[in-house]
Amino acid sequence: MKIRRILATAVVAAVTTPVVLLTVTPALADAKPSAGSQVRAQQDERGKPSIEELEKAAEQAQKAYEEALAAQRAGQIVLEAALSDDAPLTVAAAAARKEAAAAATAKEDADKALTDAQAALAALPETATDEEKAAAEKAVADAGTVAASAGAAKTAADEKAATAGRVADDARVAAAREYSKVQKALKEALETKEAADKALADAKEEEPEEPNEPDCVFESKLTTVAHGLPSKIVAGSTTDFSVRVANGTNKTLDKVSPFVYFHATDKGGYNVIDDAFHLQWSTTASPGWKNVGDGYAGSISPLKAGAHADVKLRLKVDAKAPAGDGLAFVAGDYFNNDESCGGNLSTEYAFELLAAGSVPGDVDDAAPGKTTPTPDTKPQGGTSTTPANTTDGSLASTGSSSPLPQLAAAAGAALALGAVTVFTVRRRQTNSAS
Template sequence: MKIRPILATAVAAAVTMPALLLSVTPAFADDKPTAQTQDKPSIAELEKAAAAATAAYDDAVEAESAAKAALEAALSDTSPLAMAAKAAKAVAVEAATAKTVADQAVLDAQAAVDALAETATEEEKTAAATKLTEAKADAETAAAAKTTADVEAVEALDARDDERVAAARKLDQAQKATKAALADKTAADEALAKAKEEGGDDGEDCVPEADLTTVVTGLPSTVVAGTKVVFNLRVTNGTDKTMDEVLPFAYVHATDRSGLKTIDDLVHLQWSSASSSKWKTVDNKHYMDAISPLKAGTHADIKMRLTIDASAPAGNGVTFVAGDYFNDDGTCGGNPDLEGYEFLIAAAGSKPGKVDDAKPSTTEPNTSDLKAQSGAPARRVSGSLAATGSSSAMSQLALASGAAVAIGGGAVFLVRRRKAGSHA
């Protein structure tokens, strides 16, 4: 069967080219109708993203080469600042020699005065005294010249060294930029290759299914580091057909306040089912055990637990949820969107007081007459990752891109190739 990784390839491309995020994947752009998020990025669009990543990498390699040449030039003895430092040092050496000579002249003149005989004439005494005075004046001038020359030599050496340090730093930055650009290029190439590979399989496509919904309730909009919060994930089959196997998907991603430092290792997500109160960690594919089956018009509830280590800094978090389904007849599909529930992380010991629940979007949920398997009414909601109620589009983009890096492109979208007795 062919798998269509609608959001997987889009997010992978977004990690490579954040600007492309807005043009290729409407689900991550401004708030738009959910139907627009179901369009699969074309091979041509992914090729464009890969080409842009390659161009960015080539530019980074060129910039690194230029930075390396600049450092080599700065380290050369023939660079302007190096030659100026050398000349200033030579002047300082000459000034030091001149001062030594002048100081010796003072000593000699003083010795001549001291050696005058008692029978020396006034003319002889006057001449010796005059010579000593002149020697002392020359020594003072030589000392001042040496001080000036020493200062100028130090300044010239500092200027040369500062240029070399700055050039070394630029090369280090250029090397890091090249490494990052290579990683982005690799991600874009892999996303393109995967799309081509999956698009080339024979068989039936997995399809987006907007009526398979995942809704989080009870997740606070602010969570204090060092605490645990329990909330509910409801998976609803809003279609008129039974889904033989539904795989709930959940992933939590967090950063510090800057949005630049990922702190995923300090946040932990677990789940438990109605049949077992034991907490289980969401697997490395971000899936929970399958719901088999999920009848038409019913829902299933999964208890979730979010734990934030006490060492976590204040920051921002988002819990993504989705669901995939597989039927015994080979049909498959899942959510066309990832629902993102944003929350703030407060520093350990904070007292945020009463806070509202995290919301997936500003879109009002539509009530329906769906009935839960347990007999309770279900609710349908619409929304997308772009509309999570965030006051900062940039932090939303940082969370989305960071999540894409952490999860990996293949784990973001709704469906996986179904294998006998397992899911991937």
Template structure:
């Protein structure tokens, strides 16, 4: 008997209300008893999912174009604010006025000094007329100096205000671009979710029999995958699958897929990546293609866990860019019951060119974070896998990373965006064909 796993509730909701796609991360949402019931009553068809995927792609394409247009606007605005923009012209004029006022004050102060020197230079037999003239000259010079000081203060204030207005305009331009950039990130996440749902539904349509239920207490977790990887190196990390439920799982398989693009976000660089896995029961390193799965986990008792050694090798020719790893797990029992993690977690990382220094980095964190923690205490490691990943190549140090777009003001603007990646979970047959 063939089996298939039910679509997650969030995918069904996204199809019936496409606007929700813009807030869905590239996985599936958590499920609740009430939501599961609703999903069974109104499960989306492949046609519905195809429409949702097409709409998500259209929205993503528009977001890409809008982002490109926004970069041009940002560059033009920043350039103008350094030269021809009205605020730049006003700031330049205010700066010149402040310089002129400063020069006038200096001249006036010098006149006061000269007038005082003239009084001190009067001979002892100076006439009252000479003394009166010298005192009048000093008084006039001091009045002029006071006026010049006031004018300088006023000019300095106007220049400060004009320069602040120009800087505020720069900040506003960057913030406007950031909003467009955020919309592009959201559109990409929606496209990934829609493509994943469609691919999953098509695969399931080929199978018959019992629907598999989402199992919150089956978790798949990655540790040791840095947020920055360097081309020409191999990174070892670990994938842990935990059965936090109170049921025995006869066969557990894990899914791990890596997708990457260059900095433009338009060129797929996956051909430069080699993902492999190994377990105690299958110690020989095995390649993991985009749509394959890890079948070396075996059975998991209630509260038990198994670790899979993973290693990711980047060819020296790998272009700098961004990558994501998707992680999930399914289980099958001899009685026909089956299920899996309600969704797939996404781990983001940056790709550095060969010879680069990764700098400070840290372990990648799952997005979205798991909403349900494994139940039970004292998980028991299974004998099918080792908990210690093998190290081959360079394992990056800890630090921070982001595969999201960034703006480099010094260069105008630069976009770093991961292109769409399709998440496909393949499951084996449970039992024989009916």
């Protein structure tokens, strides 16, 4: 059950560093990284972008696309305005062409008038008077002046029209080029957006989904009791004992897994020596000795209503382990084929760890103590000799030189803080042997 993992650090850290209990409650939400976060961490280690990075890239690509789309729409408006007959430069070019056409007509009229005047002068009879000749010559001269002026006006108008037309054409070409640029930018932004969206979708598809797990429940009628666990254990020795799992419910439990974990410190209470304990399990159905994994000592499948089964356990303690005090936590979880699950709270068994070579003499079995959520992870760091007060959550000293009161007080404090979560805990399948 997840509570084995959630409260593991809470219980052990309460012994080693009781102040942790003041902030343990938020940690109860989930002490184990989600599958998604594990994959993202693995992706980061492999140099691949994480989901968060891909989401940020997709968001930025979407924003860039929207900006490019807005620019394209604005560019289209500019282009349409530049190509419109109502565009100022287009209107100016049209006016210049009209002026040029008028100037051309005026020049044609002036040229015709000059031609007519010249023809009238040439048509004078020999009998024409000097006054008639002078008038005809003056008409030619005047017509020539008008024609010359009309020609100059036409030239100027033509140049003005050409310039206006060129300016208008250049504006239209420039608008078309700018529109082409924003169209290209929009296309590239869309391609980038689609690529970012696809990369994100692919990464999410590859990411394992969080399992849709049922709620596990607290089951007080599932009991786990240690038998033959001595109250004194010598470093370097091998101790055989057993755990009896009893199903006091009125239904068959498809798979029941006993949970056993040893926690101890040296006599000073400053050094955690959990690593010195090595535990193996064996059952009638699986007689060979196998290492306990994740705290789970094999399983009984199934365990009928009212029935019980024994799991043999073999504890080996490193010879170099210092003398100290400890607790054995014993509990049980069940997992049914219909995916329902549950478990009990742990029972504490206090023991004294003797130095290698010690002769313990007559030794009684360790007596069961209170129940508490069980640790299943190995603590890190040092310890403190100040235990937690379980009544009000404050820190207080027991006045005892032995770490045993600290172990019990810490476990009780963890129980007070976290036992309620057993009713809402989510199932997490372990890699325990079956």
